[in-house]
Amino acid sequence: MGKNQYAALQKEIMTKLQLGNRSSEILINRGIQSVEAATRYLNPSLADLHDPFLFEDMEKVVERILKAQETHEKICLYGDYDADGTTGVAILLNFLQSNGFNVSFFIPNRLITGYGLHQTPLQTIIDEGITLLITVDNGISANEQIDFCNLNHLDVIVTDHHECHGILPQAYGIINPKVPGSTYPFKDLCGAGVAFKLVQALSQRLQVEMDIQNAIECVALATVADLVSLQDENRSLVSIGLNYLNTNPSNLGIRALMTVSDLTELKAWHFGFxxxxxxxxxxxxxxxxxxxALLTGSDSVKLMDLAHYLSEENRKRQDLEATILAEALALVENEKLFRDDIIIVVGENWHPGVIGIVASRIQEKYFNPVIVISVENNIGKASCRSVEGFSIFAALSSCSDCFTSFGGHDQAAGFSIKTENIKEMSVRVKAYGESVGIKKYLVKTYSYDAIIDDAEITWELLNECARFEPCGIGNPGVQLVLNHPEIKSMGTMGKENNHLRLMLKNDIRGVGFGLGDFNEKFQELPKSVSNTVKMLCRLDVNDYQGNKTLQVLIKDIKINPIWQIDTAMVLVKTIVQQQNPKAEIDFEAVAINLADLYLDREIVKKVYLLLKKSNDHGVALDAGDKAQISPFHLLMSCEILREVGLIAYRLKEGLIFSKILETKEKKDIQKTKLMIKLVKMISE
Structure with missing residues (x-):
């Protein structure tokens, strides 16, 4: 999009949707290319949901389920044991029971049966006279188990959202947006979302009203909890679900969970955390x-008891997780596993129910893909977590013959493995990482939506940022770079002084959790350049005893790189030596705003006078602090002055030693090759 098109679209969005300059800018930068698209993004509605019959097998699947109703067949829903699978079962169960279907459900015990379809429970289902099985959030890789069902006259409908690998199972029908060649317009539904689409289709064909509020409240929770992308249909479902739950909740079980969690108003992150x-x-x-039981029940007293029980179980899970995490981290440190591109940590008899969370914690700490394996009776059960850009599912697929079973997504996966295969799997997974250049994904980068100054921190901007909710994976909360803020004071807080606190002008408070170390760096800065800090932050409200004030939640904070001598030297060297320096430097990765590199005649003149006064003592690279001249601008000015023949200089031990060259010829700094190159680099 050209500059004129961009400006015209921004003006149209601001006018028609009554948005401010920043929020309209952010919308366009996030890929919005029309007023209509902006309207849909800011005002999600039921009209945004796709036609469920766009799934290729939906027609035949619906017909098979309706036939089961007509002939009084027994139906069983076979779900997964996580929030996504159980919620999906609840959505389908609610609808089928309320419309007279003979339906039951089975969810395998994670500790006994494990994930997915297994022959023993399937045999029990067959023995009970059930003739139609509908999977929820599983089944796409259960080829052998579905063949077993077919031999025993049990039709299987697979509803799933996991990645497909190899030959698809011979199921009666498959509803999965990730099936190769699928024309369904959105690929990232969660398992409960797929179940919801099946209920939509059934209600249309039966010409009955579904309890759409109850179903969407459930699918909203599952969508965020299962860490799928909050884009397109998912974002609409979560937005509508939050609106329902924050006005007049329908699902009594979710309402009970909100009560025991002391939540009166939900945001998307409450679903996840x-x-x-x-x-x-x-x-x-x-x-x-x-x-x-929680999501389908109607007895509010029993549901409240159940919600309290789940809250207590979660506390037990947290205690168990803390113990195993400590053991796993000790192994990572003692065995130097953090040196590997993919961290693989193996423990004995770790509870398989929490190793996924342990893998997430290790991944957050080291920013590497992580595989945590718990071995018991010569069988390893594993959970994997990855980093953006590196598909852990593809890595596992590269050595699929090592596993007894595996599945998952790009960012999270799991497998079962015989202990004798763990070593070979480790070698092959790491080799796959090297083959796809994994190291480029192991650099933690932060994205931001706009660069602002502290004068823009207003209630108006906060309210406009709130319109980008619900936020999560694929639709992050609005992050802003606060450039050169005026910091009145800074210190630390917390028992270990590991959190940062600061006060900006206008008495706006800033909090940075885990960023306490920056305080020492800041205190060492000369006061004249203390405003060279830039921070990545989100606008927030601090509510203390009913008094609401604006604050910034700091995600990262740095001294502007142009004030760091090592960075400045590399920048100047690259600009001087390279024909196209912009192609050689990843400015986003090193957090440099190109506009900060701007150099004008007045700065060059100040540097010339500074050098002239230095005599033979040399000028320190940070000597420009008082004049607010960064090391980058100091060195770049020296190079330009050398090009026009006004000085000769050399660097030695952090000092610039220069010689003023006498000349009567008038020099035009703006026409030097370096100045032209710098201006071009900044403006393009």
Whole structure:
């Protein structure tokens, strides 16, 4: 999009949607290319949901389920034990029971049966006279088990959202947006979302109204808890679900969970960090049936008891997780596993229900893909977590013959493996990482939506940022770079002084959790350049005893790189020596705003006078502090002055030793090759 098109679209969005300059800018930068698209993004509605019959097998699947109703067949829902699978079962169970279907459900015990379809429970289902099985959040890789069902006259409908690998199972029908060649317009539904689409299709064909509010409240929770992308249909479902739950909740079980969690107003992150863990705790500890009871029940007293029980189970899970995490981290440190591109840590008899969370914690600490394996009776069960850009599912697929079973997504996966295969798997997974250049994904980068100054921190901007909710994976909360803020004071807080606190002008408070170390660096800065800091932050509200004030939540904070001598020297060297320096420097990775490199005649003149006064003593690279001349601008000015023949200089031990060259010829600094190159680099 050209500059004129960009400006015209921004003006149109601001006018028609009554948005400010920053929020309209952020919308366009996030890929919005029309007023209509902006309207859909800011005002999600049921009209945004796709036609469920766009799934290729939906027609035949619906017909098969309706036939089961007509002939009074027994139907069984076979779910997964996590928040996604159990919620999906609840959505389908609610609808089928309320419309007269003969339906039951089975969720495997994570600790006994394990993930997915297994022959023993399938045989029990067959013996009970069930003739139609509908999987929820599993089944796409269960080829052998579905063949077993077919031999025993049990039709299987697979509803799943996991990646497909190899030959698809011979199921009666498959509803999965990731099936190769699928024309369904959105690929990132969670398992409960796929179940919801099946209920949509059934209600249309039966010409009955579904309890859409109850279903969407459930699918909203599952979507965030299962860490799928909050884009397109997912974002609409979560937005609508939050609106329902924050006005007049329908699902009594979710309402009970909100009550025991002391939540009166929900945001998307509450699904992932408050409610979701309570639901997942039951599955992790082998009691997933409680979740279906919670989400389908109607006795508010029993549901409140169940919500308290789940809250207590989650506390137990947290204690168990802390113990195993400490053991796993000790192994990572003692065996120097953090030196590997992919961290693989193996323990004995670790509870398989919490190793996924342990893998997440290790991944967050080291920013490497992580595989945590718990070995018991010569069988390893593993959970994997990855970093953006590196598909752990593809890595596992490269050595699929090592596993007894595996599955998952790009960012999270799991497998079972015989202990004798762990060593070979480790070698091959790491080799796959090297083959795809894994190291480029191991650099932690932060994205931001706009660069602002502290004068823009207003309630108006906060309210406009709130319109980008619900936020999560694929639709992050609005992050801003606060450039050169005026910091009145800075210190630390917390028992270990590991958190940062600061006060900006206008008495705006800033908090940076885990960033306490920066305080020491800041205190060492000369006061004249203390405003060279830039921080990545989100606007927030501090509510203290009913008094609400604006604050910034600091995600990262740095001294502007142009004030760091080593960075400045590399920058100047690259600009001087390279024909196209912009192609050689990843400015985003080193957090440099090109506009900060701007150099004008007045700065060059100040540097010339500074050098002239130095005599033979040399000028320190940080000597420009008082004049607010950064080491970058100091060195770049020296190079330009050398090009026009006004000085000769050399660097020695952090000092610039220069010689003023006498000349009567008038020099035009703006026409030097270096100045032209710098201006071009900044402006393009």
């Amino acid at each position: 408050v409610l979701g863990p309570k639901i997942n705790a039951a599955g992790r500890l082998g009691e997933a049936n409680h979740i279906v």
